[in-house]
Amino acid sequence: MADDGSSERTSAALLQSMALLATLSTAADVNQAMKERRAGHDPAAQETPGRARAGLQAACETLMEVLMQLLMGPVSHDAEAPPTHADAVRHFDCLMKLRRAERLTHAVHQRLLSLYPDVSEALVEEARVVEQQLTALRAEDADATVSFGAAIERAIGLVVWARHEVA
Known part of the structure; x- marks a missing residue:
């Protein structure tokens, strides 16, 4: 059976869809950051406790949703079969x-820093470590432990x- 090029067209369409x-x-990320900046909120600056708590709650809620999607997402397939x-x-x-989880974890870390010393140093450090681990996973770091x-x-x-700690 001769290849009519449909496989190449399918692959090209798939790559275009993923790029889009x-x-x-x-x-969307840039748009959100621009809105925050225009509203006078510098993501690198200390936030007021009220704003930091509200942002932390929102980031935690969204992060948990993304993490559940990641946890439920893996599908087993035959390792011997060629990738489809x-x-x-x-x-x-x-x-x-994973990239979205990284960004959300970074936001959690930033807001925890704004709340420090009202939150434990161990919690702030845990957020930093988790962000590093997610980055290593996404980068498929061969040294990731x-x-x-x-x-x-x-x-x-x-x-x-x-x-629990911020409630």
């Missing part, structure tokens, strides 16, 4: 969610701890 999704995701387009899409989706499941579970623990 990544572009839209980045544009569906495998590529699942991998890309996982990388996008944490597994996917362990990193996600640790991030969930961070959210629970932050909710």
Whole structure:
């Protein structure tokens, strides 16, 4: 059976779709950051306790949603079989969610810093470590010493701890 080029067209369409999704995701992040800046909120600056608590609660809620999606997302497949387009899409989706979890964890860390010393130093440090682990996972760092499941579970623990300590 002769290849009519449909496989190449499918692959090209798949890559274009993923590139568009990544572009839209980045544009949404930039748009949100610009709105914050225009409203006079510098993400690197200390926030008032009330604003930091509200932002922390929102970030924790969204982070938990993303972490649950990541935890439920892995699908087993035959390691011997060649990768399919569906495998590529699942991998890309996982990388996008890991990047979002990183950004949310960074926001949690920043807001915890704004609340320090009203929150424990150990909690602030845990947020920093979790962010590093998520970054290593997304970068597929060969030196990463944490597994996917362990990193996600640790991030969930961070959210629970932050909710408990800030409540």
